[in-house]
Amino acid sequence: MSGEKEKSTVTSAPPSPSPSSVAPSVEFSKGINGLQKVILRESRGSSAEVYLYGGHVTSWKNDHGEELLFLSSKAIFKPPKAIRGGIPICFPQFASHGTLDQHGFARNRFWAVDEDPPPFPTNTLNKAFVDLILKPSEEDTKIWPHSFEYRLRIALGPGGDLMLTSRIRNTNSDGKPFSFTFAYHTYFSVSDISEVRVEGLEVDKIYLSTPTKIAIIDHEKKRTFVLRKDGLPDAVVWNPWDKKAKAMADFGDDEYKHMLCVEAAAVEKAVTLKPGEEWKGRLELSAVPSSYCSGQLDPQRVLQGS
Numbered sequence: 001m002s003g004e005k006e007k008s009t010v011t012s013a014p015p016s017p018s019p020s021s022v023a024p025s026v027e028f029s030k031g032i033n034g035l036q037k038v039i040l041r042e043s044r045g046s047s048a049e050v051y052l053y054g055g056h057v058t059s060w061k062n063d064h065g066e067e068l069l070f071l072s073s074k075a076i077f078k079p080p081k082a083i084r085g086g087i088p089i090c091f092p093q094f095a096s097h098g099t100l101d102q103h104g105f106a107r108n109r110f111w112a113v114d115e116d117p118p119p120f121p122t123n124t125l126n127k128a129f130v131d132l133i134l135k136p137s138e139e140d141t142k143i144w145p146h147s148f149e150y151r152l153r154i155a156l157g158p159g160g161d162l163m164l165t166s167r168i169r170n171t172n173s174d175g176k177p178f179s180f181t182f183a184y185h186t187y188f189s190v191s192d193i194s195e196v197r198v199e200g201l202e203v204d205k206i207y208l209s210t211p212t213k214i215a216i217i218d219h220e221k222k223r224t225f226v227l228r229k230d231g232l233p234d235a236v237v238w239n240p241w242d243k244k245a246k247a248m249a250d251f252g253d254d255e256y257k258h259m260l261c262v263e264a265a266a267v268e269k270a271v272t273l274k275p276g277e278e279w280k281g282r283l284e285l286s287a288v289p290s291s292y293c294s295g296q297l298d299p300q301r302v303l304q305g306s
């Protein structure tokens with residue numbers, strides 16, 4: 001990892017009361033290169049780290065302290081470069097499907113802590129969570145001429161499940177709708193890419209209308225990641241493999257062996273919101289002992305040229 005050492009500065013109170021003896025906690029501290037990060041801890045020991053830069057989850061550990069996400073040892077924690085690994089947010093554009101830079105701009109903007117988010121229907125008791133918000137700057141509206149409020153809740157459940165909920169609202173005052181594509185570009189940490197199966201899929205493909213549950217089976221680790229998604233019909237599977245890995249400055253030559261991106265996405269059909277309308281897209285990740293099997297993805301139903 002590049003840059004300065006991390007240092008802890010501020011500790012906040014837990015976000016909600018907990019019936020268990022050790023309450024879930026939320027701690028604000030300085031991470032790499034002094035960038036602000038939030039550490040979520042759950043009572044049984046699992047944890048997650050979120051950088052305000054990008055609204056980016058960089059770490060998710062189970063209650064044995066094992067890292068479940070891949071983060072490149074060469075990740076550059078310096079704007080405007082997006083952090084390589086963890087869970088980058090691709091918004092308002094996935095990949096190069098549009099006029100913006102690859103994957104849009106949400107992943108390289110500074111998000112703020114949302115002090116007073118509108119209520120969530122879900123129960124937050126016993127969860128460590130943080131609410132972030134992104135609003136466009138004047139510069140952003142020059143490249144994407146729309147006004148929006150993007151609220152992101154990142155929560156760690158009592159069993160160590162990681163939940164990301166995005167709520168995106170059109171706040172245009174000119175009466176105009178806007179459309180976007182989206183992905184949670186999750187980098188899973190795997191023992192050895194040759195020992196991993198995603199329901200028998202190939203890499204660098206966009207799978208359309210997938211099941212809402214996807215299993216990533218790591219045979220060597222005897223661990224299965226279960227991805228559940230809502231509001232996100234598609235899934236992207238990506239690994240750069242050897243040649244592309246060598247060409248990427250922020251990625252180690254051999255690191256492709258230890259990562260796999262499976263991305264819950266809305267790509268085929270852009271989401272369109274009228275002023276005042278809100279979209280919700282949810283990702284829930286859990287890591288369970290193998291072997292788990294969800295529904296099969298259809299290798300015939302892929303978006304060509306992805």
Ligand SMILES: O=P(O)(O)OC[C@H]1O[C@H](O)[C@H](O)[C@@H](O)[C@@H]1O
Nearest residue numbers: 095102103204236237238261306
């Ligand atoms: O290098 P990035 O801009 O982070 O993009 C990384 C990758 O993201 C997606 O998964 C795309 O399908 C890939 O084609 C792309 O290379």
